[in-house]
Amino acid sequence: MSLSVAIIGSGPAAFYTAGALLKSDTDCRIDIIERLPCPYGLIRFGVAPDHEKTKNVWRAFAKTAAHEKVNFYGNVEIGKEISLGELRRIYDAVVLAVGAGSDRAVGIPGEDKKGVFGSATFVNWYNGHPDCRDLEPDLDVQAAVVLGNGNVAIDVARVLVKTPGEMAATDLPDYAARPIHASPLTDVYMVGRRGPNEAKYTNVELREMGRLENCVALAEAAQLPDSVAGEMSDRDRRMKEKNLATVREFTTRKGDEKPKRVHFKYYAQPVEILGDARVTGVRFERTQVVDGRAEGVGEYFEIACGLVVAAIGYTSRPVAETPFDARGGIVRNDDGRVEDGLYAVGWIKRGPSGVIGSNKPDGKLAAEQILADHGAGSGEKSGRAAFEALLAERGVRAVSFSEWQTIEAAEIANARHGAPRKKFVSTGEMLALLG
């Protein structure tokens, strides 16, 4: 008798859960099921192409995937080829680790115009996600607006302004590198609804904006508070003080120092995307921060631009056959427990916040809950055998972990100019390689 566990998704939350289960002595079989042929979720498709070191955590996840108790089934979408209900009937425990991969709408007129993208879509595009590789954003523009004041907004701005040299040793796909580097873009406006003290970015990412080869980071002294005020932990205060000092440094820079500029702008909320079919600008209302919230003050201004990327947060799509909290964009759960035998971890459980390591406690807790609820397994649910029978019956071409490693080896072999890999950017290409 052995405990059978299916984990849906293969991002950090999935691997932390599998890793925590392996640490117990319980005899278990863990199946990680991923809709794409490639594992690792946002480590591959979220983390910026020029931040390779951040992605290194995949090495630990690869060891978990190669463990004898673990199987990886790529190219299998739960809810499409096989339903969640079917999985729950054949596994003792099923863990939802499907992330929050969709864009949140800005909710203003004009956001359906050409040239306006959510960051999930835009980041997926420049990271070679098979769903977004055909996006073809028109980058024949001189100015772009990035809405938001977090690390994703900084990632987008930085990838748009770095030089080909700065991006050479990255896995930015050629189809994205070509238009980005041919673009006449000179000005990126990063606009946040609140001030520098409320901004969510971390200092390492912010400081990097001040050290770009061809681009200067600018801020307006009048928009900076004198100090970091309010109740917060010492850690948060230190981080905010560092950020404020960095932005203050940006106020001393000159716009003509370098050919490109990233303008850090605060206290402004977008109220309308301007233009006819295509975006030509964004209209903003100035704000003030009251009790931590941005409130419009009735003064308006516009920024002309041909591209808008809204980096205002991610959300999850409802997961079929689960109770879904549409407002929170998460599966309804009680500290990870969804229903009998069904658990949630990572962004689908908590919403889209935190770094890769923030998902580790979720995995640990889910493993504890599964072991407490199911012990060594019921002995009635065969898990893997029944799952593979279903795959065979439906003619689903699942990709095993060793097959993924074949794809990965080819990506590494195809890389040039010191890049870590040249990503395959379609499921068809990956499956064709496997024959």
Ligand SMILES: Cc1cc2nc3c(=O)[nH]c(=O)nc-3n(C[C@H](O)[C@H](O)[C@H](O)COP(=O)(O)OP(=O)(O)OC[C@H]3O[C@@H](n4cnc5c(N)ncnc54)[C@H](O)[C@@H]3O)c2cc1C
């Ligand atoms: C743009 C961006 C940049 C980031 N950069 C950093 C960074 O530099 N450093 C850092 O520490 N953190 C970063 N993060 C945060 C980090 O990526 C997340 O904390 C983490 O990936 C969330 O893990 P997850 O497992 O919940 O979701 P995900 O990583 O999104 O994994 C979910 C997986 O589930 C799969 N899936 C979805 N639906 C199904 C289905 N129906 N069937 C099968 N599989 C399915 C998806 O394909 C995906 O592989 C970034 C996030 C974003 C959005």
